Amino acid sequence: MMEHIFIPGKNPALPPLVLLHGTGGDEHSLLQIAELIAPDAAVLAFRGDVPEQGANRFFTRYMDGSFDLESLAEKTEQLMVQTAKLATEYDxxxxxxxxxxxxxxxxxxxNAILTREDGFRKAILFHAMPSGAAMPDFSLASATLFFDGRCK
Structure with a gap:
C-alpha cells in the first residue's frame, strides 16, 4: 500500500483532489497547488512506492526515459484499487x-483515464507524456481534463 495523507475538506460538496507528485516528490509536494485549486476541498495525496536512484516514482521507466508499460499497467491498477478503498474509508x-x-x-x-472505465474522469495534469499504450475502447465524452492549461 502506498503511503498517503488525507486532509478532510471544509466543504464536503466540493470534489476531492487526488494528488500525484512527480519524480522525487512525496505526498506533501502538491499540497500548495491543492490549496490554490480548491482550498476547501478534501485532499488525498499519495507517495509513489517505486524507487529510482532514491527518488519516489509511481512506476518504473527504462534507462532511456521510456515507460515500462508493464509496470505502468500494474501500478495504475494498484493506484485505482487503493484509491477506491480509501474513498470508502474517507467517505x-x-x-x-x-x-x-x-x-x-x-x-x-x-493512464488511469485512458485504460480504465472506472478511472479518473476529471483531471488537471502538468507535464504528462504519451505512454505509447493503446487508446481506450470506451468513451471519454464525460471526462473533463486539463493538460498544462488546456481543457480537453
Whole structure:
C-alpha cells in the first residue's frame, strides 16, 4: 500500500483532489497547488512506492526515459484499487474526484483515464507524456481534463 495523507475538506460538496507528485516528490509536494485549486476541498495525496536512484516514482521507466508499460499497467491498477478503498474509508465518491498530477504522477493519472472505465474522469495534469499504450475502447465524452492549461 502506498503511503498517503488525507486532509478532510471544509466543504464536503466540493470534489476531492487526488494528488500525484512527480519524480522525487512525496505526498506533501502538491499540497500548495491543492490549496490554490480548491482550498476547501478534501485532499488525498499519495507517495509513489517505486524507487529510482532514491527518488519516489509511481512506476518504473527504462534507462532511456521510456515507460515500462508493464509496470505502468500494474501500478495504475494498484493506484485505482487503493484509491477506491480509501474513498470508502474517507467517505468520498471516487467518480467525483479530480486527479492532480505532475510529470510522473500526471502520467499514471492519464493512464488511469485512458485504460480504465472506472478511472479518473476529471483531471488537471502538468507535464504528462504519451505512454505509447493503446487508446481506450470506451468513451471519454464525460471526462473533463486539463493538460498544462488546456481543457480537453
Amino acid at each position: 468520498f465518491r471516487l467518480e467525483n474526484a479530480i486527479a492532480v498530477g505532475y510529470s510522473n504522477g500526471a502520467n499514471i493519472a492519464a
